[in-house]
Amino acid sequence: MSEPTIYELSSEGRFGIKYPDLDVPETKLPDDFLREDVPLPELSELDVIRHFTNLSSLNYSIDKGFYPLGSCTMKYNPRINEVTARFQGFTNTHPFQPIDTIQGNLAVMYFLQELLQEITGFGAATLQPAAGAHGEFVGGLIISAYHKFRNDNHRTKILIPDSAHGTNPATSNMSGLDIVTIPTDNRGNIDLNTLTEVCNESTAGLMLTNPNTLGLFEENVLEIIDIVHTAGGLVYGDGANLNALLGIVKPGELGFDIMHINLHKTFATPHGGGGPGSGPVVVANYLADFLPEPIVGIVEDGNDEIPPLYGFINPKNSIGRMKTFHGHFGIIVRALTYILMQGKDGLREVSDHAVLNANYLMVLLKDHYTLPFDRTCMHEFVLEGVWKDVHGVHALDVAKRLMDYGFHPPTNYFPLNVNEALMIEPTETENKQTLDHFVDAMIAIAKEAHETPELLTTAPHNTPIKRLDEVKAAKDLVLCCWFPDKI
Amino acid sequence: MFIPHTDKERQEMLKTIGKDSIKALFTDIPESKRFPVFDLPKGISEMDAYKQMSMLADANNSCEEMISFLGAGAYHHYIPAAVDLLLQRGEFFTAYTPYQPEISQGTLQAIFEFQSLIANLTGMEVSNASHYDGATAAAETCITAYYHFRKKRGNIILSPFIHPHYLETIKTYLQAIVEIEVRIPNISKPADFLESTRQLVDENTALVMVQYPDFLGNILDYSELSSFTHENGSLFAAIVYPIALGMLKSPAKMGADFIVGEGQSLGLPLNFGGPYLGFFTTRKIFIRKISGRIVGETKDEDGKRGYVLTLTAREQHIRRGKATSNICTNQGLNALAVSIYLSLLGKQGLNEVAKQCFHKAHYAASQIEKIKGFTVLNEHPFFNEFVIQCPSNVKKIQSNLLKRGILAGYNLESDFSSRKNQLLIATTEQLTREDIDFFVESLREATNV
Numbered sequence: 001m002s003e004p005t006i007y008e009l010s011s012e013g014r015f016g017i018k019y020p021d022l023d024v025p026e027t028k029l030p031d032d033f034l035r036e037d038v039p040l041p042e043l044s045e046l047d048v049i050r051h052f053t054n055l056s057s058l059n060y061s062i063d064k065g066f067y068p069l070g071s072c073t074m075k076y077n078p079r080i081n082e083v084t085a086r087f088q089g090f091t092n093t094h095p096f097q098p099i100d101t102i103q104g105n106l107a108v109m110y111f112l113q114e115l116l117q118e119i120t121g122f123g124a125a126t127l128q129p130a131a132g133a134h135g136e137f138v139g140g141l142i143i144s145a146y147h148k149f150r151n152d153n154h155r156t157k158i159l160i161p162d163s164a165h166g167t168n169p170a171t172s173n174m175s176g177l178d179i180v181t182i183p184t185d186n187r188g189n190i191d192l193n194t195l196t197e198v199c200n201e202s203t204a205g206l207m208l209t210n211p212n213t214l215g216l217f218e219e220n221v222l223e224i225i226d227i228v229h230t231a232g233g234l235v236y237g238d239g240a241n242l243n244a245l246l247g248i249v250k251p252g253e254l255g256f257d258i259m260h261i262n263l264h265k266t267f268a269t270p271h272g273g274g275g276p277g278s279g280p281v282v283v284a285n286y287l288a289d290f291l292p293e294p295i296v297g298i299v300e301d302g303n304d305e306i307p308p309l310y311g312f313i314n315p316k317n318s319i320g321r322m323k324t325f326h327g328h329f330g331i332i333v334r335a336l337t338y339i340l341m342q343g344k345d346g347l348r349e350v351s352d353h354a355v356l357n358a359n360y361l362m363v364l365l366k367d368h369y370t371l372p373f374d375r376t377c378m379h380e381f382v383l384e385g386v387w388k389d390v391h392g393v394h395a396l397d398v399a400k401r402l403m404d405y406g407f408h409p410p411t412n413y414f415p416l417n418v419n420e421a422l423m424i425e426p427t428e429t430e431n432k433q434t435l436d437h438f439v440d441a442m443i444a445i446a447k448e449a450h451e452t453p454e455l456l457t458t459a460p461h462n463t464p465i466k467r468l469d470e471v472k473a474a475k476d477l478v479l480c481c482w483f484p485d486k487i
Numbered sequence: 488m489f490i491p492h493t494d495k496e497r498q499e500m501l502k503t504i505g506k507d508s509i510k511a512l513f514t515d516i517p518e519s520k521r522f523p524v525f526d527l528p529k530g531i532s533e534m535d536a537y538k539q540m541s542m543l544a545d546a547n548n549s550c551e552e553m554i555s556f557l558g559a560g561a562y563h564h565y566i567p568a569a570v571d572l573l574l575q576r577g578e579f580f581t582a583y584t585p586y587q588p589e590i591s592q593g594t595l596q597a598i599f600e601f602q603s604l605i606a607n608l609t610g611m612e613v614s615n616a617s618h619y620d621g622a623t624a625a626a627e628t629c630i631t632a633y634y635h636f637r638k639k640r641g642n643i644i645l646s647p648f649i650h651p652h653y654l655e656t657i658k659t660y661l662q663a664i665v666e667i668e669v670r671i672p673n674i675s676k677p678a679d680f681l682e683s684t685r686q687l688v689d690e691n692t693a694l695v696m697v698q699y700p701d702f703l704g705n706i707l708d709y710s711e712l713s714s715f716t717h718e719n720g721s722l723f724a725a726i727v728y729p730i731a732l733g734m735l736k737s738p739a740k741m742g743a744d745f746i747v748g749e750g751q752s753l754g755l756p757l758n759f760g761g762p763y764l765g766f767f768t769t770r771k772i773f774i775r776k777i778s779g780r781i782v783g784e785t786k787d788e789d790g791k792r793g794y795v796l797t798l799t800a801r802e803q804h805i806r807r808g809k810a811t812s813n814i815c816t817n818q819g820l821n822a823l824a825v826s827i828y829l830s831l832l833g834k835q836g837l838n839e840v841a842k843q844c845f846h847k848a849h850y851a852a853s854q855i856e857k858i859k860g861f862t863v864l865n866e867h868p869f870f871n872e873f874v875i876q877c878p879s880n881v882k883k884i885q886s887n888l889l890k891r892g893i894l895a896g897y898n899l900e901s902d903f904s905s906r907k908n909q910l911l912i913a914t915t916e917q918l919t920r921e922d923i924d925f926f927v928e929s930l931r932e933a934t935n936v
Contacts, residue, residue, distance in 0.1 A: 002592075002792045006600045006830050016831035017567050019839050023920040027849035029842075030868035033706050035736040039607040042833040045569055052597070052827055056578035059593035063577030076489055077581050080533045086571070089544030092551045095561055095760030096897055098889060101553075104546030105759045118526055130619035130762070131816040133803070144663055167815050169808035174630075176663030179808045217515040247525045249516050264816065268489075273594035274584035274616070274780065274819030276762030292659070320659030324560055324622045324652040324749070325760025337540055341488065343530025352509045353490050359512055360500045376512055403590055408583075414804070431491035432500060463589040466787040473785035473797040477774065479613050480603040481784075 002465075003054045005481045010041035016048050058464045059273070060408050066434050068361075070380045070411035070423025071165070071213060073243045073265035080341070081269065081334035090333055095325040099299075099311050105329065106310030109296040112336045116261055116280055119339075119347065120242070121250025123285035127278070127327040128292050132240060133167040134322060135260025135279030136207075139236045140175025141319040142258055142283065142290045143205045146234065149290075149317060155204040155232065161190050163213045163415040168238060177204055184417050188216040188373035190224055199231035209238035210251070213415040213423070214373055215358065215380035217244075225255035234258065234287075242266045243427070244355055244379035247348030258283045263328075267335035278331035293318040294326070353428035354379040357435060361426055364439045368446040372418050380425035382418050393449045395420035397456035400467065401448070404460050405441035488533075550757060552892065554922045556851075558872050558913020559702070559897040560621070560650050561760065562752045564730065564840065565917050570754045570827045580820055584780075588795045594819065595794035598782040601822040604829045608732050608837075609746040610739030611768035615779035617818040618765030621749030622653040625696065625726050626660035627767065627778050627812055628745045632694035632722045633667060634811045635776050640693035640721070641666040646680050647673065648701035649726060651902040675905065677705050677867065681712045688719050696724040699738050700731055703899075703911065704848075704872030705865055713742035729753055729766070731870045733841030745769045754828025755821055764821040775801060778812030843916040844871035847923065851914055854927040860934055864909065872913045874899065874906075878934050881908040887933040893926055 043051075060067070067074035085091075093102055113125040129135035140158070147155040158177035160168050162184055169179050180198050185191045190208070206228045211217045218224060225235050237251045237259035243266045245251065251259050263269045264277035271277070283291060294312035302308035312326075342350065355378055362371065362381040370384040385395025399409030399422070411423040426435060448455045460466065492500075497509070506512060513521060531539070550563050557563075574580060578593060585591030585598075602614040618624035629643050643661070645654060654671065661667045672683035684695055695716045700706045709725065716723040724745035725738035730752045738746055750764035751757075769777055775798060783797035803810040832840065848871040852863045860878025877884055881898050888895040896910035903909075914923070 003596065005596070005603070006826070007603060010833075015833055015835050016569075017836050019565075019836070019843065019916060022843055022846055024846055024850035024923065026846050027853075029734070029845070030706060032708065033735045033868065035732070035734065035740075038733055038834045038838050040604065040829055040832070040834045040837055042835070043830055045567075045831060048827060048830045049569055049573065051830070052573045052823075053576070055593040055596055056573075056576045057593065058591075058596070059578040059582045060587070060590035061578045062581035067583065069583055072583055074583060078489060078533075080536060082575065082580075084537065084540035084544075087541060087544035088551050089541075089547045089549050091756040091758050092549035092563075093547050093759045094550055094555060094557045094563065094757050094894065096557050096559055097548070097550075097894060098885070101548040101889070102759065104543040107546065108540075108543050115527065121523070130623070131814075133813040133815045134619060134623075137813060141659070141663060166802075166804035166807045166810070167813045170803035170806070170810035170813035173808050173810065174660075174663065174813055176665065219515050222517050222520075248513055248522065249520050250523050253520050253523055254517070270580045270820070271583045271816070272580050272818075272820030273582045273591075273597075273823065275816040276619075276764075276818045276821055277816040278762075320662065321652060321655040322623075322659055323620050323656055323761075324650070324763070325620075327760070328762040329759040330756075330762050333540065337536050340528070340539060341530055341533060341536045344525050344527040346488070346530040347527065348525065349490055353492055355512050356492075356497070356500055356504075356509055359504045359506075363504050376506075376515065399587070400589065403587070408590065409587055411586075429489050429491065432496040460589050464592055465589055465791055465793045466789055468588050468787050468793045468795045469785045470795050470797065473783035473795045476783070476785070477771070477797070478784035479599075479774070479781060479797075480606045481600070482603070482607070 006051060007041050007481045009043055009047055009051060012042060014042040014044055016043050016045045065406055066430060066438055067408040068410050068424045068426050069408060070425040071240060073425060073427055075268055075427035076429035077268055077270040078338060081337045084337045085330050085333045103310055106296050108333055108336055110310050112332055113296060115339050116282055119246060120259060120282050121252025122282035124288035124291060125280055125282045126291045126295050127280045127332055128322050129260065129279035129281055130323055130328055131275060131277040132260055132262045132279040133171065135281045136167055136171040137174055138281045138292055138322060139258045139260060140171045140177060142287055143234050143236065144175050144177065145290050145319050146287060147204055154202055157202045158204050159198060159206040161212065162417045164207060164209060165213065165238060165240060168207045188214045188375065189219050192220055192223065195224060195227055199227055201232060203228065203231045203233035205234035205236055207236045207238060209241060211241045211244050211378035214382050215377040216373060216375055217378055221254055240265060241379065244351055246351040248351050252284065257287060263331050263335040268338045269331045269334040276328050276331060278328040289315045289317040290319055291315045292320060292322045350428050357426040357428060357430055361424060361435055361439060365442055368443050380423060382415065383422045384418060384420050385412060385422040386420040387449060390449050390453060393453045393456050395422050397459060398422060398445055401445050401456045401459040402441060403463050407438055407441060553894050554892060554926060555894040556896045556912045556926060557894045559911055560652065560749060561757055562913060562915055563757060563917055564752050564915050566754050566756060567831050569831060570824055573827050574820060574824055579823060585796065588793065592793060595782050597823045597826055599784065599794050601826045602782060604826055605766045606768055608729060609768045610737040611746050612771040613774055614766060614768040615777060615781050617822045618767055618779055619818060620763045620765045621726060622656035624747040624765030624767045625653045626657045628724050628747050629657055629661060629694055630811055631777050635773065636693050638666060640691045642668050642670060642689065642692045644670045644684055644687050644692060644695045646697040647671050648677050648703060649698045650702050653726065677701055677707055684712060685715065688721065692719060692721040694722045694724055698726040700728060700870045703865065703874050704869035705867040706735065706870055707867055708741065709738060710741040717742060730841055730844060733837035734845065750825050753825040755824055762818060762821060764818040764825060778814055779817060840916050844914055847914040847918055848873060851912060851923045854923065855930060858927065858931045872911060875910050875912055877908045877910060881910060884933045888929050891929050893929055
């Protein structure tokens with residue numbers, strides 16, 4: 001039995017909250033502008049609690065089990081972050097309050113800017129971007145703005161490896177840059193020959209994810225950055241995979257010029273079923289003036305007795321404002337809490353164990369699944385979800401069958417340069433027993449693929465719902481449940 | 488703390504991998520850059536983190552301790568307790584984007600219901616799953632309109648009475664598309680926008696966009712503007728304050744092609760400006776052109792009703808360099824908060840909140856007008872926000888009232904140089920008559936020197 005929709009549960013005249021009686025005299029309402037009816041459902045508080053509790057039980061989540069979704073860094077979300085982010089002093093501050101009433105908030109932002117700069121090796125930061133893709137957009141706009149500022153107007157080409165996330169080319173399109181795709185070589189690195197050939201005076205920059213989406217560290221990263229810089233381009237780092245690098249290497253020291261950071265991946269803030277995330281951007285010092293406005297800075301120095309006064313600063317060649325107000329502050333509080341607790345050694349241990357866990361899984365699975373690039377991996381790796389001697393079974397079937405074993409599937413069909421990809425990222429917060437159980441399930445599924453493939457092709461079997469008809473969804477386009485009659 | 492490995496397990500795992508240390512896993516990284524100086528503080532316990540963050544929170548003065556008349560795009564509405572308690576279910580907040588529908592029906596149905604609630608509230612046919620905030624939803628509307636006309640129409644006309652952050656964000660978003668020209672007429676009266684649009688509109692106009700109620704709180708009927716825009720073959724969009732739609736008719740009735748806005752007022756705390764939620768609605772004919780995630784109803788192999796992400800071919804992970812938006816992670820959990828909020832308030836509750844906001848604003852305005860030297864400047868009906876002309880330096884008035892624990896509205900001079908000593912005052916259902924009377928009395932005393 002499926003859970004009814006909130007509209008199906010509605011009963012005329014019911015209500016879920018009572019407000020105090022109006023305590024001021026009434027004013028005549030603007031009759032010309034009044035609507036006849038507010039078409040919202042009518043439920044009691046208990047109706048609402050039950051409905052959403054029932055819905056929640058249909059979800060898989062990190063709290064329920066292992067979530068090895070490659071590229072998404074589904075690590076444990078510490079509960080203390082949820083507590084600190086809900087302190088009244090944070091949640092009930094208005095974005096336009098006078099700055100002397102929000103020094104706590106500004107200090108939070110300033111500290112996080114400083115910490116992120118040190119972690120990544122860059123000179124300046126903005127916390128304004130709302131998500132990774134939003135941060136990429138900042139990066140794309142800064143690349144364009146930088147060249148324009150120097151009257152270098154012919155630099156319009158952005159180089160993007162074929163293994164890149166889809167947001168990279170989409171961002172480039174929004175940033176007015178033309179995309180040149182660079183192939184991957186047989187070791188899983190950017191093809192250096194192609195890179196050298198295409199780099200010239202039209203190169204605006206390169207967008208590089210490192211480790212790349214195959215989970216491999218670019219072995220020639222210093223040469224790559226040098227080639228692009230020599231040609232006059234900038235190098236953008238997609239920080240989606242930063243979880244592999246904390247205390248291991250600083251992208252700023254490798255020569256990257258700009259990078260975004262996903263707080264909702266590396267710094268343990270929750271994904272929330274699809275956001276809100278947060279995508280701060282760090283840049284080398286020489287690009288600080290291009291950052292979106294405003295950023296947080298010290299506007300009056302402090303001393304031993306008085307703390308500094310924090311305020312907002314508008315960078316002088318700013319690309320402009322990316323959204324209303326100051327970024328996803330609630331997510332920023334969570335990330336700061338996490339970083340303070342981890343500290344220097346804790347962050348290094350995060351990457352150490354993220355990489356240890358990934359290599360452990362990779363070694364145990366590579367005899368059962370094709371591993372296209374057999375190298376030590378970083379925090380994730382990619383297998384093929386097909387076998388030469390089995391027909392009609394695909395990566396999607398492996399993914400669906402894993403649900404029957406109680407696991408969330410890996411990312412599938414990405415990256416695009418691997419056939420039937422299964423991209424596995426265990427993260428550091430999973431213990432050895434969980435990893436061993438996952439390996440057992442993956443090996444059992446490989447065996448089933450050969451002996452009883454229908455178990456895979458008809459999977460999942462014990463989920464709340466079976467495979468859904470996506471063609472019907474796109475054809476019928478039922479996108480809302482309607483309240484009877486009036487709109 | 489969050490890393491469960493014991494020494495014994497680490498050794499076993501390394502043995503399986505065939506390495507003698509964790510360090511040996513990092514040999515692909517250039518040696519000269521490997522294991523850099525990492526100048527960070529030492530980690531602290533949960534207890535100390537609680538204390539440190541608590542001290543930072545306490546260094547603020549929150550709207551709970553003060554009486555707030557600040558709005559200007561973020562509003563201090565009451566949030567029923569059930570909203571946040573449901574959001575704290577790990578099944579919701581520790582899930583990813585619902586790419587695997589068989590084990591994500593909770594999130595998917597909640598988004599479907601969000602789309603339904605927002606479409607019903609705005610009176611539009613379809614809603615997407617959310618944007619980052621109202622400003623980015625407005626910016627994406629401009630981009631959608633531009634691509635709707637296959638890049639042939641590059642002019643976008645914006646009302647100057649749209650929230651200044653929205654105008655700035657739109658300009659940032661559009662700066663790289665050289666064919667787009669944003670036109671914002673320099674007028675001082677909201678009613679003049681119709682006439683200036685007549686002058687600015689041409690065959691290259693893709694979109695005309697307004698705000699309802701506008702940034703200064705005014706409610707205007709945009710039917711004529713909308714008809715005129717459509718006669719020109721252009722599209723018409725309105726940014727709305729969703730609480731107002733609890734009593735006011737929607738711009739859908741005025742012919743809007745897009746209705747977008749900020750969802751913060753529907754169950755999200757002020758949170759110093761974020762994370763909030765942008766909602767985006769349109770007519771069904773534009774559905775294949777819009778950005779953002781969309782959930783659709785379908786059936787599973789057994790004929791059971793279920794929900795999936797649909798029309799994904801529009802999105803960046805499929806369309807890549809041809810996608811018109813790069814949006815990926817959006818505001819999932821906040822959309823859930825809005826769904827819970829609207830479900831709890833329902834038909835009667837939202838209407839009640841809207842009416843209380845309206846009446847309290849008008850009570851406050853009528854009382855302020857009684858103070859010598861103060862004038863309410865709105866020439867149109869207003870909802871819960873209005874502009875007052877103060878008789879003396881507005882910054883002094885603000886700091887004077889702050890000493891009494893009052894946030895005395897938003898100083899309009901920061902965005903409009905001609906609006907000297909004008910404050911934008913907002914009310915919500917949380918303000919009592921006593922609060923308003925105290926505010927009025929304080930204004931009187933602050934200027935009566």
